[in-house]
Amino acid sequence: MSTDDGSPAGEGGAPRLGRRPSTTQAELSHVALTLFAERGFDDTTVDDIAAAAGIGRRTFFRYFASKNDLPWGDFDAQLDRMRAYLDSLPDDLPLMDAVCASVIEFNRIPPEEVPWHRQRMRLLLGVPALLAHSTLRFQAWRDVVAEYAARRLGVPADSLEPQALAWTMLGIALAAYEQWLVHEDADLTELLESALRMLGERFAS
Amino acid sequence: MSTDDGSPAGEGGAPRLGRRPSTTQAELSHVALTLFAERGFDDTTVDDIAAAAGIGRRTFFRYFASKNDLPWGDFDAQLDRMRAYLDSLPDDLPLMDAVCASVIEFNRIPPEEVPWHRQRMRLLLGVPALLAHSTLRFQAWRDVVAEYAARRLGVPADSLEPQALAWTMLGIALAAYEQWLVHEDADLTELLESALRMLGERFAS
């Protein structure tokens, strides 16, 4: 995914060589999300999406490796943002504080994008096929957390402690998301904070 | 899954009426696991499995809803075991102790089944398609934990606290499993214990 498919039609700098891409991931994603909202995920075929976007079915699969990837946009860019945030934190900040802060920061969303993001997440966590596929994305997210924790702890990234920490953080975040989707008026940041706080209290026993 | 597909060929009680099933989930699962070990999951088609088991492709899908379900056996029975174990614990045992104990108990495996279980889990966590599909099974597991926690806490099962706890426990268990798969000589119970212990220490900060 990410932007290595050479598609950012328009600016970028490179004077373009060869035929220009006829669309973008973002546009395809948008078209698809609209269709999903109308007919539902399962009742929307890739042909429908390609037709609605005015491209061939074969071309669709050059922009997205699978139908399941549509709601994700370019997650890799988000991961880079998270990595950068973690690296910007001072090393004397306790590990748990750093990780908790980054989870909160990663999931901070501008108010105007809340409805949009809500729809995306409702899809991702509500449609079984998408929830299953999401696991693979979450794995990449966990790796970011685990690598940071491993560096701070001075242990390999694939050892128990960073991995367990990363899994835990993912779990907490998803539990908060589920609440957020159910309660229309809830604030995601607050939910994340209380989930994290709860974890600390519960384990203090 | 479970046993509602009416296939437990042999005993059961009901004197059988109509044609008898020509195989069982267990046998199919066994045949499939063997093929997976030889050729790999992705390079084994459903036709291969059906042929190896001596049944028609169409019949295969009456025993398993999908190819992805093959390595799972009857997970529902395991979940019932877990529920029963949780219910058997005294109510004055602190919640966290109860949950931790049940995670450990759920993943206790007889020594003779270790190699078998290892292969199954290596498949489930190593093949992307299976890992993704597993999410749906893990959801059922999480529900068991969340329902118990909710009862102990006197809150709805879909509220934040039980859900976050369940997610966390799943994460810890999976982190331990990953270590177990990497280290051939490791003991799963010990890994689970140290992962749980670590979580407590880390959050005590």
Add this chain to the structure above:
DNA sequence: CTTCCATTCGGCACTGGGTGCCATTAGTAT
């Protein structure tokens, strides 16, 4: 033994996601 009924089997055709191949199209540079 024959008839009836229940249940499983499995072939066939079809949908839908995903891929490899390759000619075509649309651009830039010379």
Add this chain to the structure above:
DNA sequence: ATACTAATGGCACCCAGTGCCGAATGGAAG
């Protein structure tokens, strides 16, 4: 105009999964 580059999209193909329906297999009732 020519050459080169990169994206497009049609076509054929593979595989998972489903609906339909007739055929096979068994027990029970006549």
